[in-house]
Amino acid sequence: MNDRVSETITQPRPLFLRAIARERVERPPVWFMRQAGRCLPEYRALRAGVRDMLALCADPRVAAEVTLQPMRRFAYDAAIVFADIFVLTLALGQEVWFETGEGPRLGELPSLEAMREAIQAVPRNLAYVGETLQRVRAELEPERALIGFAGGPWTLATYMLVGYGGEEGRAKAKAMALADPARVEALVDLLTEATIPYLVMQARSGAQALQIFESWAQSLPEPALFERLVIRPHARIVQGVREAGVDVPIIGFPREAALPLIEPYVQATGVQVVSLGTATPLEFGRRLQGGGVAIQGALDPELLRAGGTSLSARVQELLEAWSGGPYVFNLGHGVPPDTPIEHIAAAVNQVTRWRNP
Numbered sequence: 001m002n003d004r005v006s007e008t009i010t011q012p013r014p015l016f017l018r019a020i021a022r023e024r025v026e027r028p029p030v031w032f033m034r035q036a037g038r039c040l041p042e043y044r045a046l047r048a049g050v051r052d053m054l055a056l057c058a059d060p061r062v063a064a065e066v067t068l069q070p071m072r073r074f075a076y077d078a079a080i081v082f083a084d085i086f087v088l089t090l091a092l093g094q095e096v097w098f099e100t101g102e103g104p105r106l107g108e109l110p111s112l113e114a115m116r117e118a119i120q121a122v123p124r125n126l127a128y129v130g131e132t133l134q135r136v137r138a139e140l141e142p143e144r145a146l147i148g149f150a151g152g153p154w155t156l157a158t159y160m161l162v163g164y165g166g167e168e169g170r171a172k173a174k175a176m177a178l179a180d181p182a183r184v185e186a187l188v189d190l191l192t193e194a195t196i197p198y199l200v201m202q203a204r205s206g207a208q209a210l211q212i213f214e215s216w217a218q219s220l221p222e223p224a225l226f227e228r229l230v231i232r233p234h235a236r237i238v239q240g241v242r243e244a245g246v247d248v249p250i251i252g253f254p255r256e257a258a259l260p261l262i263e264p265y266v267q268a269t270g271v272q273v274v275s276l277g278t279a280t281p282l283e284f285g286r287r288l289q290g291g292g293v294a295i296q297g298a299l300d301p302e303l304l305r306a307g308g309t310s311l312s313a314r315v316q317e318l319l320e321a322w323s324g325g326p327y328v329f330n331l332g333h334g335v336p337p338d339t340p341i342e343h344i345a346a347a348v349n350q351v352t353r354w355r356n357p
C-alpha cells in the first residue's frame with residue numbers, strides 16, 4: 001500500500017459528511033448560514049479597511065481568513081467559503097455594488113447573448129473562489145468539512161432584473177415573472193447553465209458539499225411557477241454537476257418554500273440535503289428523513305439573537321425531534337448581524353454536547 005492510500009484511510013471523515021451519508025453518528029453536525037461576517041468583531045475590524053465586501057471575496061488570502069474566523073471561535077463542524085451570490089453576476093458582466101444601509105445595487109442587465117458567451121469563462125473568472133477554498137481546506141482540521149455555494153437562479157434573477165432587492169424588488173421581480181414568463185425563464189435558464197461550471201470548479205477546488213441558496217423561493221407559492229423557476233433549474237444543476245463527475249452532496253435551500261412544495265422539490269431535484277424553514281412541523285421533518293433525504297435547519301435566527309432559556313429549549317426540541325435521522329443542525333436562515341456571540345457559542349455547544357440515543 002502506498003502512502004497516499006494509507007493516508008486517505010486514516011484521515012477522519014468529517015462528521016458533517018458521515019451524517020449526510022446516513023451513517024450512524026454520535027450527534028448531529030452543526031454550522032450556521034451566514035456564520036462568517038458581520039456578527040464577528042474580528043470581521044468588522046478587517047472589513048473597516050475595505051471598500052466593499054465583494055473586494056474581500058476577490059482576495060483569496062483575506063477571504064480564507066474570514067472563512068476561518070468563525071471556525072476558531074466556535075465548534076462548528078463545517079466552514080462555508082466566504083463569497084457572495086453576486087460574484088457570479090459580476091462574472092457574467094453585470095455590475096454590483098453595495099450602498100451603505102441599502103443593500104445591493106446592480107448595473108444594467110447585459111444581453112442574454114453577452115452573458116451566454118461569458119459562461120465558458122466563469123471558472124476562470126471566479127478562480128479566486130477556488131483559491132480561497134484551497135487555502136481553507138489546507139488549514140481546516142480534517143474532521144471539519146468545507147462547503148461551497150451559489151445563489152439559486154431565481155434569487156439571482158430577481159436582483160439582476162430589478163437592480164435591487166428588498167420587499168419592493170422581490171414584488172417587482174415576481175410581477176415580471178407573471179407578466180413576461182418567457183423573459184424571466186430565459187434568464188433563469190441561463191443562470192442555471194452558468195451555475196453548473198461554477199459549482200463544479202468549487203468542488204474540484206476542495207468544497208466537500210455544495211449549497212444552493214434560493215432565498216426568494218418563498219415568493220413563488222404557486223406550484224406551476226415554483227416548478228418552472230425553482231424545481232427545474234435546481235434539478236438541472238444537480239444533473240449537470242453529476243454529469244461533470246462531481247459526487248459531493250448537494251444541499252437545497254428553497255427558503256421558506258410553501259410546505260406542500262418541499263417533497264416535490266426533494267424528489268424532482270435529487271438533492272441529498274434539504275434545508276428547512278423555521279415554521280416546519282417537526283413531524284414533517286421526520287417524514288422527509290424517512291423518505292431518504294437528510295434535513296438541515298431550522299432554528300429561528302431571532303431566537304439565536306434573543307438567547308436564554310427560550311433558545312436552549314428550542315435547540316433541545318429540535319435535537320430530540322430530528323437527531324434520530326440524518327440531520328444537520330442549522331438555522332432557518334442566516335445569523336442576524338447583531339447576534340451576541342455568547343448566544344452562538346451556547347447554541348453550538350448545546351448541539352456538540354448532545355449524544356444521540
Ligand code: CP3
Pocket residue numbers: 032033034035036037038047053080081082083084085086098103104149151155165213215334
Ligand atoms: O454564510 C456565510 O457566512 C458565507 C458567506 C455568504 C455571504 N453571502 C457573505 C455576505 C453567503 C452564503 C451569502 C449568501 C447570500 N448573499 C444570499 C443568500 C443567503 C441569504 O442570506 O438569503 C443573498 C441573498 C446574498 C446577497 C447579499 N449579500 C445581500 C442582500 C447583501 C447585503 C445585505 C446584507 O445581508 O448585508 C450581501 C452582503 C454580504 N454577503 C455580507 C456578507 C458577510 C455583508 C457584508 C458586509 O457589508 O461586510
